[in-house]
Amino acid sequence: MKNILKIEKLEKIYGLRGNVYKALDGVNFDVYEGEFLGIMGPSGAGKSTLLNIISTIDKPTSGSVVINGQNIVNMKKNELSKFRRDKLGFVFQEYNLLDTLTVKENIALPLSLANVSYREINRRVKEVSNNLEIVDILDKFPYEISGGQRQRAAAARAIIADPALILADEPTGALDSRSSETLLSTLKNINENMNVTVLMVTHDPFAASYCKRILFIKDGRIFNEIVKGEDERKKFFTRILDVLAVLEGDIGNVI
Amino acid sequence: MLFKLIKRNIRRSFRDYVIYFGTLILSIAIFYVFNSLDSQPAWSGDEYPQAKIVISSLMGGLSFIISFIVGFLILYANNYIIKRRKKEIGLYMLLGMSQKKVSFMLLSETIIIGFLSYVVGIIIGIFVSQIFSLITMKFFDIAINKIEFVLSYPAVIKTLIFYGITFSLVAVFGSFGVSRFKLIDLLMGERKNEEFKIRKKAVVAIIFVLSCIDLFLTYYFADYVASRLLVSPQSIFAIIFGGSLGTYGLFYSGFSMIFGVIKSMIKFYFSKINAFLSRQLLNRFNTDMGMLATLTVLFTLTLSVFISGLGLKNYIESSVESNSPFSFNITVYENAEKIKQEFDEAAYRLGKDYLKDSLMVRSFRSDIRIKSISPDKEYFGNSELLRNYLNDNFYIMLQSDFNKLIKAKNIGEEELTGNEALLYVPDGSKDFKEYLENELSFNRKLFLGDSQIEIKKIFPQHKIGNFMVFGSCALIIPDKFDYITQGYKTIWNIDFNFKTGYPSEIDKEFQKISDQYELRMNTLKEAKANASMSRVLVIFVILYLGITLLIASAAVMALKELTGAIDSKKNYQMLSKLGADDRLIKGTIKKHMRFYFFIPLLVAFFHNIFAVNFITKFLNAFNAQNTFLITLIAMGVFLGVYLIYYYITSRMAIRIIVKEE
Numbered sequence: 054m055k056n057i058l059k060i061e062k063l064e065k066i067y068g069l070r071g072n073v074y075k076a077l078d079g080v081n082f083d084v085y086e087g088e089f090l091g092i093m094g095p096s097g098a099g100k101s102t103l104l105n106i107i108s109t110i111d112k113p114t115s116g117s118v119v120i121n122g123q124n125i126v127n128m129k130k131n132e133l134s135k136f137r138r139d140k141l142g143f144v145f146q147e148y149n150l151l152d153t154l155t156v157k158e159n160i161a162l163p164l165s166l167a168n169v170s171y172r173e174i175n176r177r178v179k180e181v182s183n184n185l186e187i188v189d190i191l192d193k194f195p196y197e198i199s200g201g202q203r204q205r206a207a208a209a210r211a212i213i214a215d216p217a218l219i220l221a222d223e224p225t226g227a228l229d230s231r232s233s234e235t236l237l238s239t240l241k242n243i244n245e246n247m248n249v250t251v252l253m254v255t256h257d258p259f260a261a262s263y264c265k266r267i268l269f270i271k272d273g274r275i276f277n278e279i280v281k282g283e284d285e286r287k288k289f290f291t292r293i294l295d296v297l298a299v300l301e302g303d304i305g306n307v308i
Numbered sequence: 309m310l311f312k313l314i315k316r317n318i319r320r321s322f323r324d325y326v327i328y329f330g331t332l333i334l335s336i337a338i339f340y341v342f343n344s345l346d347s348q349p350a351w352s353g354d355e356y357p358q359a360k361i362v363i364s365s366l367m368g369g370l371s372f373i374i375s376f377i378v379g380f381l382i383l384y385a386n387n388y389i390i391k392r393r394k395k396e397i398g399l400y401m402l403l404g405m406s407q408k409k410v411s412f413m414l415l416s417e418t419i420i421i422g423f424l425s426y427v428v429g430i431i432i433g434i435f436v437s438q439i440f441s442l443i444t445m446k447f448f449d450i451a452i453n454k455i456e457f458v459l460s461y462p463a464v465i466k467t468l469i470f471y472g473i474t475f476s477l478v479a480v481f482g483s484f485g486v487s488r489f490k491l492i493d494l495l496m497g498e499r500k501n502e503e504f505k506i507r508k509k510a511v512v513a514i515i516f517v518l519s520c521i522d523l524f525l526t527y528y529f530a531d532y533v534a535s536r537l538l539v540s541p542q543s544i545f546a547i548i549f550g551g552s553l554g555t556y557g558l559f560y561s562g563f564s565m566i567f568g569v570i571k572s573m574i575k576f577y578f579s580k581i582n583a584f585l586s587r588q589l590l591n592r593f594n595t596d597m598g599m600l601a602t603l604t605v606l607f608t609l610t611l612s613v614f615i616s617g618l619g620l621k622n623y624i625e626s627s628v629e630s631n632s633p634f635s636f637n638i639t640v641y642e643n644a645e646k647i648k649q650e651f652d653e654a655a656y657r658l659g660k661d662y663l664k665d666s667l668m669v670r671s672f673r674s675d676i677r678i679k680s681i682s683p684d685k686e687y688f689g690n691s692e693l694l695r696n697y698l699n700d701n702f703y704i705m706l707q708s709d710f711n712k713l714i715k716a717k718n719i720g721e722e723e724l725t726g727n728e729a730l731l732y733v734p735d736g737s738k739d740f741k742e743y744l745e746n747e748l749s750f751n752r753k754l755f756l757g758d759s760q761i762e763i764k765k766i767f768p769q770h771k772i773g774n775f776m777v778f779g780s781c782a783l784i785i786p787d788k789f790d791y792i793t794q795g796y797k798t799i800w801n802i803d804f805n806f807k808t809g810y811p812s813e814i815d816k817e818f819q820k821i822s823d824q825y826e827l828r829m830n831t832l833k834e835a836k837a838n839a840s841m842s843r844v845l846v847i848f849v850i851l852y853l854g855i856t857l858l859i860a861s862a863a864v865m866a867l868k869e870l871t872g873a874i875d876s877k878k879n880y881q882m883l884s885k886l887g888a889d890d891r892l893i894k895g896t897i898k899k900h901m902r903f904y905f906f907i908p909l910l911v912a913f914f915h916n917i918f919a920v921n922f923i924t925k926f927l928n929a930f931n932a933q934n935t936f937l938i939t940l941i942a943m944g945v946f947l948g949v950y951l952i953y954y955y956i957t958s959r960m961a962i963r964i965i966v967k968e969e
């Protein structure tokens with residue numbers, strides 16, 4: 054299977070002299086095409102730091118990050134913008150959509166930025182919105198549609214440019230349980246039916262149970278890994294809770 | 309602890325709110341400069357006795373208006389600052405600071421900032437007023453013997469009081485504001501998928517067409533009014549009203565129209581960041597349209613006032629010399645010989661060596677209407693001014709007297725043969741002269757009683773200046789028609805012309821004589837002083853109001869844009885995550901800024917093309933001039949100040965959006 058993300062000996066040290074803090078301490082892992090990888094861990098474990106580095110909006114202290122065969126660590130700022138535009142998709146916790154743009158304009162944005170022709174934009178928007186069942190709301194503004202529709206529109210935007218990898222940092226953090234569920238099934242849907250690779254950071258076991266594989270990190274190191282395999286989602290959920298219980302035993306607190 | 313916080317906040321604020329402090333300091337400096345004008349050394353002599361009082365009361369009155377403008381600006385800026393600091397204030401409250409303490413902190417900050425601005429403003433003001441004073445003295449041809457340091461304590465105090473009150477009011481409003489804050493709103497300062505009004509296409513189109521028609525009619529009406537000299541407070545009000553209405557309509561509908569066009573260029577619209585930029589602009593224009601339209605109207609008015617004021621200044625300048633060719637000009641109705649003798653004696657006694665000419669001439673007020681030039685025609689035009697002229701009576705002067713006058717002005721004598729006469733026309737109205745010229749092309753003959761004369765040519769006033777002889781048209785007739793003047797009221801005109809620098813005792817002595825009789829005496833010195841005074845007053849008023857208005861409006865514009873930058877920061881951050889590089893983002897911010905800043909100015913300049921036409925025609929009618937240069941200078945100054953604000957705002961917005969985490 055094709056390797057999408059390869060992380061080796063990743064370190065991130067915050068602070069200068071005296072007050073140094075190792076947020077990431079030698080992280081290694083791989084993500085392959087079609088995976089739905091979850092990253093869990095207590096607060097302060099280094100999850101966001103890791104995701105920001107993969108998102109190219111932060112730089113590691115040492116180590117390498119190879120996405121789709123390209124090492125992003127030594128890229129220049131402008132190259133990174135272009136790389137983000139062409140290779141990565143994002144699902145944010147909030148501000149999913151620009152409120153001044155219609156749904157269609159929002160979804161088209163990554164392609165517009167990449168200077169794709171209007172014909173191609175139109176074709177892709179149609180295709181993606183068909184898949185996510187948002188054709189009817191394309192000309193509406195974000196405030197005119199429901200929370201679930203907004204999430205789907207945001208997911209559509211994340212995948213429209215055919216990214217190698219979709220990144221989501223605590224995407225359900227600010228949502229009520231119903232909206233969380235819609236978003237998660239949307240992610241699951243695009244992962245399974247459109248073969249999109251997804252990497253999601255979360256501390257919510259319910260959200261994590263949608264993943265196919267989960268890495269647990271603590272104090273900047275990988276601590277454990279579990280794979281869903283042939284399990285039902287409910288069964289996987291209990292297994293996650295078990296691992297978290299061990300973590301809890303360790304630090305006395307699960308976030 | 310609290311004090312430290314306040315200190316830190318203020319230090320940071322100064323960097324953050326350059327626009328606000330800059331404008332505040334500038335406006336305080338301007339306030340001081342204009343309120344200290346009355347204590348300039350230029351008026352300390354006895355040449356301009358009225359100057360101090362006139363200037364101080366004029367500037368005092370204006371200052372009331374100015375403090376309203378400034379008060380509005382401060383209130384507005386305060387809202388912006390609170391908005392910018394919502395999160396910070398929320399954090400203080402979250403950490404347990406009581407609302408009272410927060411209010412106290414904000415109040416102290418406002419007061420300290422106000423006081424610092426005051427001190428800096430006054431210092432700059434004092435410095436600028438020195439330069440101002442030198443310029444004024446040069447203007448009045450007052451010898452600058454020693455550089456005098458001008459410091460006006462009353463102005464310092466006055467500035468303190470005006471700004472103190474304005475600031476206190478704003479501070480009270482501001483701290484009331486804090487108690488309204490809810491912690492949740494403060495912390496969750498950013499909005500989520502805000503609603504905004506979308507305008508119905510049909511309504512937009514109708515309003516757009518209506519406002520275009522309205523503007524067209526207004527421009528047309530203005531031209532009509534100016535060309536026909538129907539200028540009156542009512543007509544000016546109608547023009548301003550029509551123009552404002554059209555401007556509001558234009559700002560309501562114009563951007564939606566333009567947006568519609570851009571959106572229909574679908575390939576362009578969906579390429580790069582264009583959809584985002586045009587939506588962003590449309591949204592901002594639609595929510596801010598009231599303010600933008602108001603500023604546009606203000607810009608137009610300020611520019612118009614600038615231009616007409618400068619034109620008027622030119623008029624005053626050019627009219628003095630030609631109006632008063634003699635050092636003394638005395639008009640008497642009785643006892644002329646005796647009075648002339650007294651003046652003569654005084655002139656010889658005190659200034660024999662200086663006396664260039666003296667003369668005495670007569671003129672008569674006839675009972676012949678001016679409109680009798682075209683006896684079988686009534687004037688049906690709609691110029692009130694022209695009708696008044698035509699209903700007035702002719703003055704009459706004999707050729708020999710007239711030649712004395714023009715000889716003193718170094719113009720060759722006029723020869724009249726047979727029954728030829730000259731028609732003297734005052735400069736008041738260009739239209740009137742044109743009307744008469746036209747009438748003369750049909751008929752040059754005129755009956756004065758039983759005698760017929762023939763008008764040889766028109767003799768315009770500006771060729772010889774105003775001798776204070778004639779209130780309206782005059783006929784210059786050959787001496788042999790002397791008998792015609794029998795029974796008409798005689799007006800004697802006594803003139804003395806001295807070389808420049810004649811002894812001032814003459815002034816005093818002449819004044820003494822004139823006080824004993826019923827006569828009217830005009831002196832060149834007085835006329836010059838009055839003209840300089842009005843010239844300077846016009847300039848002062850325009851500069852004071854114009855500059856304050858300009859910087860206040862530019863500052864409001866800037867603050868609005870910066871508030872917008874705070875609001876749209878999240879949007880830009882998202883664009884960056886989606887892969888828009890820094891250059892594209894900065895470019896977009898700059899473009900946004902350019903459109904937002906310069907569209908109102910552009911519309912104002914467009915209005916001003918017509919306003920300038922109006923002003924030019926209006927001023928021309930009074931022989932004042934609006935030169936292209938004046939218009940250019942006014943627009944240049946405007947643009948210059950505006951560009952500075954634009955530049956700073958643009959940099960600040962980029963900092964807020966791109967540089968700050």
Ligand SMILES: Nc1ncnc2c1ncn2[C@@H]1O[C@H](COP(=O)(O)OP(=O)(O)O)[C@@H](O)[C@H]1O
Binds near residue numbers: 076094095098099103
């Ligand atoms: N910019 C920063 N400067 C210094 N320390 C940081 C910074 N960002 C994160 N950290 C620290 O690094 C650790 C990991 O943070 P983060 O990756 O945000 O954790 P998580 O997302 O797992 O909760 C935390 O202890 C945090 O305090």
Ligand SMILES: [Mg+2]
Binds near residue numbers: 100101
């Ligand atoms: Mg985190």
